[in-house]
Amino acid sequence: MVMHKQRSPGRGGPLAVEFSAEDVARTRFAVSPLWEVVAGARVLKGADAQGTHNCWAEQVRPRIAAAGLDLSPLARLLPVPGGVPGFLVPPPTTPQPSLEVELAVLRATPPQELTTTIAEAQPAVAALREEGERGLARLAEVTAAYWEVALAPYWPRVLSLSEGDTLHRARRFAEGGAALLFEDLDPQLSWDTDTLRLTGRCIHGTRRLDGRGLLLVPSAFVWPRVFSTLGSEEWQPTLRYAPRGIGTLWQRRDQPCSDALAGVLGRSRARLLAELGTPASTTELARRTGLSPGGVSQHLTALRAAGLVSAHRTGRVVLYARTRVGEGLVGGRGEW
Incomplete structure (x- = not known):
């Protein structure tokens, strides 16, 4: 069982993630449409206390209503505040999977893996597990419909921001290794020799990556949080963080006709x-x-x-x- 934990400033920590040379070699980046769908749904439920995505939310809420979408199968799995059940957003295995590919993975989730330690989400997860394939199929259908209304029209913008950050991080890694890669990734992260430290978290202690490396996923909808999956035996350990320039994502600037x-x-x-x-x-x-x-x-x-x-x-x-x-x-x- 896996859940995505979010950092909570001033509580717990630090968490030390130890890297071997093989872990550094296997650290990679990916973009996940499914994660953005889920994180965006959390924003619509009130997870954006800073109002970073107000402009987007104000546009998509009436469109969701006009389309007659019932997002409850997805929304009740996402308590706010709270984490995200890991089975809902398995880390991508390729750098840029399509939503269809990620939803196929979700639909194929074995019933025994439909679990969570998030207390507020447990009743919804238990109901989903009882429904089995039918429940997962409905969840995937709702997620796909929500994507088409709320995220697909904006995806080129979101993807451009994430890709720009990935290129920036790749250059920093090439110039100064892991220390430079993590130096400005998030204020809660710091690199010391072979250890990545996450401060201000609800959990603490030491985690080893066991040669699997770390998957870094830039996400438009997580700021100012960092979400991580570090305890899974079946998935690559994953860190989801806000890309550079997130504050300008929804800014309106007049585009002259060239x-x-x-x-x-x-x-x-x-x-x-x-x-x-x-x-x-x-x-x-x-x-x-x-x-x-x-x-x-x-x-x-x-x-x-x-x-x-x-x-x-x-x-x-x-x-x-x-x-x-x-x-x-x-x-x-x-x-x-």
């Missing part, structure tokens, strides 16, 4: 692509740009065929958002 891009795509399509830093419907884009709804629809169809725009249905409304390629064309992450 003359160079307009020369390639045409003025109207370049303007629409610039506007899509915020996921929007055809009607909203028509209001912003002064184009007719029919014209907007035709341009979006062309942009989508070129792989620059994606479409996401929310109830009766279809939201359009820039893809990663589209983000790159308008200049980076497309902050808004």
